[in-house]
Amino acid sequence: MGENILRKEKISDAVIRRLPRYYRQLTDLCVRGIVRVSSRTLGDEMGITASQIRQDFSCFGEFGQQGYGYHVEELRTEIGRILGVDQNHRMIIIGAGHLGHALLRNFPFSQNGFSVDAAFDVSPAVIGSYINGKPVYAMSGVEEYLSENIVDVVALTIPQSVAQETADRLIAVGVRAFWNFTNVELVSTNPNVIFENIHFADSLLTLGYRIAHR
Amino acid sequence: MGENILRKEKISDAVIRRLPRYYRQLTDLCVRGIVRVSSRTLGDEMGITASQIRQDFSCFGEFGQQGYGYHVEELRTEIGRILGVDQNHRMIIIGAGHLGHALLRNFPFSQNGFSVDAAFDVSPAVIGSYINGKPVYAMSGVEEYLSENIVDVVALTIPQSVAQETADRLIAVGVRAFWNFTNVELVSTNPNVIFENIHFADSLLTLGYRIAHR
Numbered sequence: 404m405g406e407n408i409l410r411k412e413k414i415s416d417a418v419i420r421r422l423p424r425y426y427r428q429l430t431d432l433c434v435r436g437i438v439r440v441s442s443r444t445l446g447d448e449m450g451i452t453a454s455q456i457r458q459d460f461s462c463f464g465e466f467g468q469q470g471y472g473y474h475v476e477e478l479r480t481e482i483g484r485i486l487g488v489d490q491n492h493r494m495i496i497i498g499a500g501h502l503g504h505a506l507l508r509n510f511p512f513s514q515n516g517f518s519v520d521a522a523f524d525v526s527p528a529v530i531g532s533y534i535n536g537k538p539v540y541a542m543s544g545v546e547e548y549l550s551e552n553i554v555d556v557v558a559l560t561i562p563q564s565v566a567q568e569t570a571d572r573l574i575a576v577g578v579r580a581f582w583n584f585t586n587v588e589l590v591s592t593n594p595n596v597i598f599e600n601i602h603f604a605d606s607l608l609t610l611g612y613r614i615a616h617r
Numbered sequence: 618m619g620e621n622i623l624r625k626e627k628i629s630d631a632v633i634r635r636l637p638r639y640y641r642q643l644t645d646l647c648v649r650g651i652v653r654v655s656s657r658t659l660g661d662e663m664g665i666t667a668s669q670i671r672q673d674f675s676c677f678g679e680f681g682q683q684g685y686g687y688h689v690e691e692l693r694t695e696i697g698r699i700l701g702v703d704q705n706h707r708m709i710i711i712g713a714g715h716l717g718h719a720l721l722r723n724f725p726f727s728q729n730g731f732s733v734d735a736a737f738d739v740s741p742a743v744i745g746s747y748i749n750g751k752p753v754y755a756m757s758g759v760e761e762y763l764s765e766n767i768v769d770v771v772a773l774t775i776p777q778s779v780a781q782e783t784a785d786r787l788i789a790v791g792v793r794a795f796w797n798f799t800n801v802e803l804v805s806t807n808p809n810v811i812f813e814n815i816h817f818a819d820s821l822l823t824l825g826y827r828i829a830h831r
Contacts (some may be wrong), residue, residue: 414830419823419826419827420819420823422822422823422826423816423818423819423820423822423823424819426822427802427816427818427819428802431802485826486822486825486826487822487825487826487828487829488822488825490825490829492825492828500719500723501715501716501718501719501722501723502715502716502719502723504715505714505715505716505719506817508715509714509715509716509776510817510818511818512821514818515818515821515822515825516822516825517821517825555828556824556828562723580824580827580828582820582821582824588641588642588645595831597824597827597828597831599820599821599823599824599827600820601815601817601820602637602641603720603724603815604637604641604724604725604728604729605634605637605638605641606637606796606813606814606815607726607729607731607796607813608636608637608640608700608701608702608729608730609633609634609636609637609813610770610794610796610811610813611700611701611702611704611706611729611730611731612633612636612699612700612701613633613794613811613813614701614706614769614770614794614811615701615704616628617809617811
């Protein structure tokens with residue numbers, strides 16, 4: 404519903420959010436050495452209907468031949484291209500605490516089309532240090548850094564109490580995309596600012612509901 | 618679409634996933650001292666249509682009077698009850714690395730109806746230590762712990778390479794719910810096992826798409 408209208412204008416958020424799941428599933432199929440997959444089989448493995456998959460893919464053109472299914476590697480490459488895994492979006496991380504450390508040390512940014520150039524923090528304990536080869540600078544210098552370096556997105560791994568003010572401060576000097584781990588619903592009067600939120604609490608509350616109602 | 622059918626059988630996942638967002642928004646309204654809110658105003662603040670909100674809430678009974686809007690605090694309390702924020706689901710965290718530390722130190726579990734009793738790790742560097750008052754035990758003892766303690770959910774903050782085998786090991790001794798941070802699509806032949814995934818990569822890929830296509 405609404406899908407056809409959305410398709411003509413812009414891809415719906417629901418479709419966009421399924422793309423990474425398709426990409427993950429197709430990567431798994433590649434690893435398993437599977438060459439071709441039908442929308443039915445792909446759907447069964449993902450808990451999505453075959454028609455939903457065909458409708459999603461039709462937003463981006465035709466990937467498969469009716470009756471022949473999809474070529475796994477080609478489809479994975481195409482969806483990866485759509486998602487921009489071949490890009491190199493430049494990121495900085497604000498907050499070099501445990502979560503910042505976890506991202507810097509363990510997250511495969513390059514596999515997802517991103518690279519982290521630096522982290523910023525207010526704590527003298529970490530300022531001047533390197534985490535997995537990335538420098539940790541003083542937060543007081545972030546405006547200067549942004550004026551001299553290309554930064555496509557800022558990851559926020561800071562306390563809730565300073566989340567909005569920090570976002571406002573960064574938006575004021577040109578930041579237009581945030582990967583938000585603060586669990587605060589950040590807002591901006593600038594419609595061009597993108598907030599991608601990872602809400603741990605929303606996920607946990609959903610889990611609590613499912614545990615209680617299974 | 619399908620909503621009406623789903624409503625008769627079970628609440629759709631989409632509705633369940635919106636509940637935490639409503640809860641967050643209503644908490645914010647409470648903090649701002651707002652007593653009553655219309656579905657339109659609530660929807661405007663959340664980017665959801667008023668009819669969608671009324672339809673979602675109707676899954677759980679009638680919360681508002683036509684024309685009078687919703688009593689913010691009452692609605693927040695009711696949705697909180699539905700989500701189980703008054704519960705005390707018992708959790709253990711497998712993996713006391715940076716992400717495990719971040720959760721143990723900074724995440725408000727009790728606000729979300731959960732409490733963490735212990736963490737487990739394979740590293741001698743952390744085994745026997747306490748993180749924010751919670752003991753870190755050796756992973757080798759997890760089966761014994763599970764046989765002697767109530768554990769409603771296990772959070773997995775371990776490397777991808779050991780994610781599925783660890784889940785299988787825990788499912789074998791009765792674990793039926795996982796809060797999964799491994800970015801691996803965990804599977805189980807047991808239909809009663811719940812996996813709630815926080816896929817950092819899916820979120821980042823979505824952000825990359827939105828940056829490239831804005």
